[in-house]
Amino acid sequence: MDLDHIQHKMFEAIRQPLTADEGMRQRTLDGKSLRAIANEIIKPNDRLTSFERLEIYNRQYWFRILSALSEDFPGLRAVVGDRRFERLAAAYLLDCPSQSFTLRNLGSRLEGWLRAHPEHLVKVEQVALDMVRLEWAEIEAFDETAKPQLSEDDLPALGPDPKFELQPHIRLLGLSYPVDDLLLQVRREEAETDIVSNAVTERTRQTSRRRRLPRAERIFLAVHRFDNSVYFKRIDKEAFTILCALRDGKSLSEAVDAADWSGRPIEDASADVQQWFAYWSAQGWFCHTNQVRNK
């Protein structure tokens, strides 16, 4: 039996979902005997059968990735409840196992997967999806690149109708529920952890306090990093529209025109835009564009 065959056999076995009491199943999901697979590749010893030795790795696989996902999405856990979270996390990781060398990316496909599996979010679908979008945005904002900030001196190089480039760490979200407040509340109670060496992960069954879910309210957020901390900044709908347009490569005038100003006096709108740009600049949300670099 060659190395390739052993690795495929063993990996298939350890990826099988655990039983309700967190043991290894008797059969794979497609009906193969896990006892036979274990006996074929793994030696027993005087204390453990081949099955029991393989089971250690099966349990370890699931404990590690379930813990990692749970640490990344405490807000989703708070929204759907502990039991439902455990079920959906296991189902998600079975369908979408890690395809990255880092656990940081484990939840990258969670929003899309949940949209395809709304049965896991009965009665809380939209608030849960909003929460997942916010939590993934937070993960991305935490360690995405920050480019050199645009300064006032750089502005002439941008021309009369400039195209502002947003920092890569900024994420813009239009949400149906104010999940930012809930997530901040949950985050305050979480301890930060990192990936550790080859230590075995013990099953840390996290539990979240039952919380009152927020009422529906349309909000717009810029998730950004300032001084190495991630912030959720609520912004007006018009500001959101402008930022989205700038992100998508529109010029300043095109971006401002994209917003809906109906019912607002032009003077007020103009003052708002000036105020927003002053704030965004102070926060370093704009970065050097090719125009500035070439100059």
Place this chain on the structure above:
Amino acid sequence: MPANRFNGFTEYGVGIGLRIPHYNHILSKKPTVDWFEIISENFMSDGGRPLHVLDQILEQYRVVQHGVSMYFGSVEPLNREHLKRLKALVRRTGTPWLSDHLCWGSVDGTYSHDLLPMPYTFEAAAKTADKIRQARDFLEVPVVVENVSSYAEFHVSEMTEWQFLTEVVERADCGILLDVNNIYVSSRNHNFDPLEYVNGVPHERVAQIHIAGHSKFEKYILDTHDHPVIDPVWSLYARAIELIGPTATLLEWDDRIPSFDEVHDEALKANRYVAGKVSV
């Protein structure tokens, strides 16, 4: 022997792992520590706090990179994106050597995030050594491989674990990160004499030593890194130092992490063995 081509001819003393709960203490108190080991994957991002903290640490301390997901033993090719990011980090830290594990952990692009044990065959040794050479050539830094704790053995194995380790490092011409806690854990799980292991590896290739605590269960021992080092592991460490000479040593404490001082004090116990004040 302590300074050799596998650890960049350095003599680093006793270090500890850089862990988040200790960041504030380290950055504010600036305690004297010989060196820190970082988990490379925690700092292979494009920006933000991890790299900011790392840069502050690098201003004050020597740092060595330790990886957990290179998977030299996986049949599939090395991940080029991983290698590129790792190389960028190597340039940032100036690590004199870089370690990862003698294990496998991915199949067809899917990652287990675990350190899975190797079958000890000549085929596996040749394939693994080839990947270690590729990584070293790309990264342009000495690569050393660490023996892992294991809970299973394979029918197809053709040699002992320490013979396999020797076969791999000699084929790859690389160094060893000798984890004496892992040797102890595996010896209990697989009924072999841990001293035979320590005696049997090529000592001239040992670039670094790991020490750690573990958890004992009814039928096996798990490598949990959440306890102080136990006496039998210190005895193995003493024997290793006797054979190898004073070698860069690192205490791993990754779960239920106590205060910085408690972790550092535990690590510094290694100096008693290095100074020969405690006999085997």
